Amino acid sequence: MHLVAALLALPLASAQLNELAQKAGKKYFGTATDSPELYSHATYFSILTDRKEFGQLTPANGQKWSYIEPQYNVFNYTEGEVVTNIARQNGQMLRCHNLVWHRQLPNWVMTTTSTWDKANMTAMLRQHVYNEASHWKGQCYAWDVVNEGLNKNGTYRDNSIFYQVLGEEYLKIAFEAAALADPSAKLYYNDYGIEAAGPKAEGAKRIVKLIKDAGLRIDGVGLQSHFTVGGTPSIDRQISNMQSFAELGVEVAITELDIRLNLLPPVTAANLAQQKRDYKTTVGACMQVEKCVGVTVWDFYDPSSWVPSVFPEQGAATLYFANFTKHPAYHGVVEAITNKTNRGEDVGKKNGKGKDGKAKEW
Template sequence: MRFTTLSVVLATTPLSLAAPARNGGGHGHHGHKAPGLDDLAKEAGLLYFGTAIDNISLNNTKYLSIAHNTSDFGQITPSNGQKWMYIEPARNVFNYSMGDAIIKPAKKNGQMRRCHTFLWHNQLPDWLTKTNYTKTELIKILENHIKNEATHYKNDCYAWDVVNEAFNDDGTYRKDLWLDTIGPEYIPLAFKFARKYVGRETKLYYNDYGIERVNNKSLAVQAMVQKFLNEDIPIDGVGFQAHFTVGRAPTYDDLRNSMKLFTTKPLELEVALTELDVRIQLPGTEEKLKAQADVYGASVKACMDEEECVGVTVWDFWDPVSWVPDTFPGYGDACLWDKEYKRKPAYFKIAEVLSA
């Protein structure tokens, strides 16, 4: 699963999802302009280098000019716009405006799309969480939701994160609405429903954080995938969210070893880094930014060196809109561009790794 030139990418990717041919032929160098991260990723054999975009940024023209610069970002993920609370705010009432606001411009711009997410324990509407549904009712609701959303975005997505974060760190199932009402079979059911309604070429992913080392959680995901394959449940890939902290991040070897749980026989799935960011304890210093750059570099190199790792997505690229400070008080500056829209050492480190 290694793609060495853009022409190969076009040959192996359905045209509706493929990256566009670049000006100046296969390698995407624009005149004398230095190649961006997506240009370099494709030359290194990856399918894409991408970013998540949130709806709060859509009225910021400076931000959008970076987000839609295909030299840096060949793929886009809506960080919130396709989540349940926005897509189905009332039962069987669907609103695609937030998802469309990110997917449509990316499509028009020739950027691939990773779609996120059909099923998660979080950001659910009250009508879902505040009613006691029976198992049969909730399965119907789940299928109806996936059917409607998948049909709306049919053939728009290179991949869908079908189920997000279903495990605890100790490898047990996360207790939530789905597990409590349906039981563990809600996960394979979601994948079956997804396969039934998404485009034929769309890859189905399980996505989680904390699986970037070989540990109880990653081994539990591996066991689940093995069971899927034994029972003919459709799954194509595993997404490593890769939300890291300077000083506590997995090493290159940690990541490679964990990826191998899924990419080698008998599973042989593809993998991707789906939400990469590297937070630092504030205030930032030159030293911390260098350490951050090293974590970004090692993470991207792990993907580049893993034959079945198809690409890297950063979880937004501009520090002021990162989710990190709200979620981890005292931490921040997790992205590749600083508040002045300047590229940080991490950007150049990634470029160096991809060029090597």
């Protein structure tokens, strides 16, 4: 436990993650944020807005449907502008999140299916997506157009009001409207549980093919990467999975990375070391795949993480402790990025493999 106390007491080092990632050939290293109560906290805000640390921001909640269109045809962009304004003022790239999700919907959308038919839901969905995406036209590097549309077994979510009324057609409607509204933005399908091969990853590939076969545009797949310490897929599995999406003609990004600890028993040097290895593995996988354009952590500061509110006995999932010292995992990320840079080769073009056919485990 003395070692843990020493780790907590480590001083702040110079910010560097985005600077290093760009040097390694990636577009960004970024963070989500949705902590207005912390924007007046000098340390939090200085880290958040330091482009050497985070070159890209994602609004964690402010662009979701419940904020944007709380009443039918009444659009309110106030919450969504909070983070977008920070990014704009600080010259940071913006990933926009999200246009269509089965959760965080206002009551007027979540009525019984008898309220909706194919015609009126198509019109409503098209209007919402087009209006929101066009509001930030030209400002978003990417939009998560459809978020979490799959069950664990790779089938479509039947608890989605959009799927209940429109079937898989709702995905095509959303991507078509987003492309019309913001032609310069990359259009993504975003989900968790698709970071390694399996039924859900196959379902995500089916969505990519569905959109492409309809003659519509889909540019990327977002791998959320909400992992548990010790349960993170191996670097080989993550690389292979990323490449399987890239082979469909889309880019990939790690969009919501955090790796949570069990807090019973409390944090130890051993599980912090494992967390470091897990972060290094995941970021290292992206570094080895040419079509992986960047990494976004789902906030960087433990007190503002979503994890404890959803998993009461888990937490410490981010890169900074409550006192703004860095997890060992931060340094694992640095190692994953700098090891690629120092090697001076684009290992993604070589499938991320060594002579033994396995991924380089840094």
